[in-house]
Amino acid sequence: MSHGTHAIDTRHARSTLAASRSALGALLLRDVTVLRKDVKLFVLRTVIQPFLLCFVFLFVFPKIGQSVGAGSGQSAFATVLVAGVVGISIMFQGVQSVALQMSQEFGFTREIEDRVQAPCPIWLVALEKVISGAIQGMVSAAIVLPIAALVHARGVHANIHVHWLVMLTLVPLACVAMGSLGLVLGTSFEPRNIGLMFGFIILPITFLGGTYYQWDRLAPVKIGSWHWLQTVVLVNPLLYVNEGMRAAFTNVAHIHLYVVYPVLVAFCAGFLSLGLRNFRRRVLS
Amino acid sequence: MTLIAREPVIVTEQLCKRYIGADFLAVDHLDLAVEAGEIFGLLGPNGAGKTTTAGMLTTRVVPTSGRARVAGVDVLAHPALAKQFLGVVSQSNTLDRQLTVWENLYFHGRLFGIGAAPSRSRADELLERFQLTKWAHASVYALSGGMAQRVMVARSIFHRPAVLFMDEPTAGLDPQSRLALWQILQDLNAEGQTILLSTHYMEEADQLCGRVAIMDHGRILALDTPENLKRSTGVDTIVTLKATGDLDVLSKNLLERVAGATHARLIDQGVELHVAGAEQLLARVITEAEASGSRVQDLSVAEPSLETVFINLTGKELRD
Ligand SMILES: Nc1ncnc2c1ncn2[C@@H]1O[C@H](COP(=O)(O)OP(=O)(O)OP(=O)(O)O)[C@@H](O)[C@H]1O
Numbered sequence: 049m050s051h052g053t054h055a056i057d058t059r060h061a062r063s064t065l066a067a068s069r070s071a072l073g074a075l076l077l078r079d080v081t082v083l084r085k086d087v088k089l090f091v092l093r094t095v096i097q098p099f100l101l102c103f104v105f106l107f108v109f110p111k112i113g114q115s116v117g118a119g120s121g122q123s124a125f126a127t128v129l130v131a132g133v134v135g136i137s138i139m140f141q142g143v144q145s146v147a148l149q150m151s152q153e154f155g156f157t158r159e160i161e162d163r164v165q166a167p168c169p170i171w172l173v174a175l176e177k178v179i180s181g182a183i184q185g186m187v188s189a190a191i192v193l194p195i196a197a198l199v200h201a202r203g204v205h206a207n208i209h210v211h212w213l214v215m216l217t218l219v220p221l222a223c224v225a226m227g228s229l230g231l232v233l234g235t236s237f238e239p240r241n242i243g244l245m246f247g248f249i250i251l252p253i254t255f256l257g258g259t260y261y262q263w264d265r266l267a268p269v270k271i272g273s274w275h276w277l278q279t280v281v282l283v284n285p286l287l288y289v290n291e292g293m294r295a296a297f298t299n300v301a302h303i304h305l306y307v308v309y310p311v312l313v314a315f316c317a318g319f320l321s322l323g324l325r326n327f328r329r330r331v332l333s
Numbered sequence: 334m335t336l337i338a339r340e341p342v343i344v345t346e347q348l349c350k351r352y353i354g355a356d357f358l359a360v361d362h363l364d365l366a367v368e369a370g371e372i373f374g375l376l377g378p379n380g381a382g383k384t385t386t387a388g389m390l391t392t393r394v395v396p397t398s399g400r401a402r403v404a405g406v407d408v409l410a411h412p413a414l415a416k417q418f419l420g421v422v423s424q425s426n427t428l429d430r431q432l433t434v435w436e437n438l439y440f441h442g443r444l445f446g447i448g449a450a451p452s453r454s455r456a457d458e459l460l461e462r463f464q465l466t467k468w469a470h471a472s473v474y475a476l477s478g479g480m481a482q483r484v485m486v487a488r489s490i491f492h493r494p495a496v497l498f499m500d501e502p503t504a505g506l507d508p509q510s511r512l513a514l515w516q517i518l519q520d521l522n523a524e525g526q527t528i529l530l531s532t533h534y535m536e537e538a539d540q541l542c543g544r545v546a547i548m549d550h551g552r553i554l555a556l557d558t559p560e561n562l563k564r565s566t567g568v569d570t571i572v573t574l575k576a577t578g579d580l581d582v583l584s585k586n587l588l589e590r591v592a593g594a595t596h597a598r599l600i601d602q603g604v605e606l607h608v609a610g611a612e613q614l615l616a617r618v619i620t621e622a623e624a625s626g627s628r629v630q631d632l633s634v635a636e637p638s639l640e641t642v643f644i645n646l647t648g649k650e651l652r653d
């Protein structure tokens with residue numbers, strides 16, 4: 049049989065490395081295109097939570113005389129909260145752009161079935177989502193920081209001190225860690241169980257992740273001489289993100305960076321390997 | 334011109350799949366060779382192993398044992414490389430919901446390493462060809478089932494795959510869309526596109542496929558052109574008889590007494606009789622029916638179909 053118009057010559061195959069590189073580029077380009085289509089929505093969903101947090105805690109509370117941050121004053125609390133707000137935004141970006149998307153694409157639209165036919169290893173398709181989520185996390189951190197620093201009542205003042213080296217390394221690391229968390233969640237929860245995911249995972253993580261307080265302030269919560277709360281929250285990845293943000297943006301006390309960096313790297317590695325394994329299991333049978 | 338001895342574009346050797354937890358082989362020692370330029374059909378009932386077979390060839394299902402090569406690439410050893418040569422249209426709509434129709438095509442091109450400008454022009458060209466230009470900037474949510482299917486076909490051939498895999502491509506389509514899709518596939522094939530099609534519509538296999546493998550329980554029961562398969566039954570007429578009375582007796586008597594009858598089976602309110610080369614067939618059938626105490630209400634004859642082949646091979650119907 050000779051079919052000149054449609055001759056396939058497999059000797060003209062590109063190397064898998066080259067094919068994977070262009071596939072990764074195309075996947076990222078696709079995500080950027082989608083993001084640009086509703087950039088307003090992206091900004092809105094990024095901004096809404098930090099805005100509300102700052103509005104309630106740093107504007108309304110001082111106005112109505114409600115006090116938080118025992119003794120040390122509103123401004124000290126503002127300083128603590130600003131960093132936490134950046135951290136929590138990074139986490140929500142990971143959940144929203146990776147977990148929710150992926151859960152949909154797996155369970156609902158089955159788009160993933162087509163995407164894994166891309167001429168690259170399937171783990172790259174999952175990794176691309178994490179990269180894309182991490183980039184969105186960094187963008188949202190950049191949007192949120194000024195809001196968190198500015199929305200407050202007169203007299204309340206967040207003491208922002210940017211530690212550039214820490215910021216430039218820790219923010220991306222935190223974004224990748226939270227994107228990887230998103231991958232784990234997105235490959236574990238069916239779309240119909242997303243409510244469960246928010247109730248049993250996202251909420252505990254956010255409330256016990258040191259967004260509103262520094263970790264060392266939890267010391268008084270103890271049974272006998274056991275600082276149980278301080279110990280329990282150590283399993284929470286968001287804690288290290290928030291404490292890291294305190295190190296990057298403020299001069300307040302935080303968990304030592306010698307701990308924050310390796311633990312975040314370990315979370316990245318753990319979440320990535322779990323997430324990629326889940327992904328592979330869901331895609332291949 | 335030099336002729337190179339080419340291996341078939343799809344080759345499987347003793348390919349098996351046992352799903353985790355299953356105690357049977359979904360695909361059972363499959364040996365298959367599909368030549369470039371064919372429309373090859375996998376025809377079989379639900380659970381026959383068609384999707385599993387296509388899944389292994391498209392790297393989605395990991396074989397338990399055996400080997401498979403597509404376009405000369407071992408799909409087990411080099412799945413990422415093999416995917417450069419595969420085009421896949423799955424049964425469900427897998428279009429990217431956040432992109433327009435045009436963007437779905439364009440980004441597919443980019444995904445397969447085609448540059449921006451050529452991707453743009455090929456997207457335009459394919460939309461034109463599949464009469465979708467009007468819908469270029471529509472959301473994929475706006476498409477009907479038939480149109481979505483056409484977009485998926487356009488997308489799957491965008492990168493000029495060596496083989497196009499289509500799993501039950503017309504399931505759920507209305508008759509008109511089905512005919513339109515058949516035409517598209519025939520046109521693509523006329524240009525040399527190799528297509529592996531799985532279906533449980535015998536008409537689809539009959540109309541489209543150069544060769545058909547009839548599958549059941551993970552095995553190929555027969556493999557040939559539709560004409561040869563039908564001829565192989567030896568049957569040339571299918572008589573369908575709607576009647577009242579004792580149908581068991583009727584079917585037994587017809588099989589015994591009608592010359593050339595090879596097979597009789599009960600159907601809804603009647604009997605289906607397979608006959609090879611009989612004269613005066615209908616008169617004979619009516620006489621025998623009345624002699625059996627049945628009242629004939631309706632009588633029709635048809636040529637054998639792939640369904641006949643399947644019934645002859647397995648004793649059961651293709652559709653359940
Ligand atoms: N992911 C899976 N896990 C376990 N068993 C499976 C899986 N997919 C298919 N099977 C089983 O393997 C066998 C072959 O299924 P397959 O989907 O390949 O058949 P098919 O010919 O495509 O059927 P259909 O016409 O219903 O699509 C069936 O018994 C089915 O139950």
Ligand SMILES: [Mg+2]
Pocket residue numbers: 383384385500501
């Ligand atoms: Mg199937």
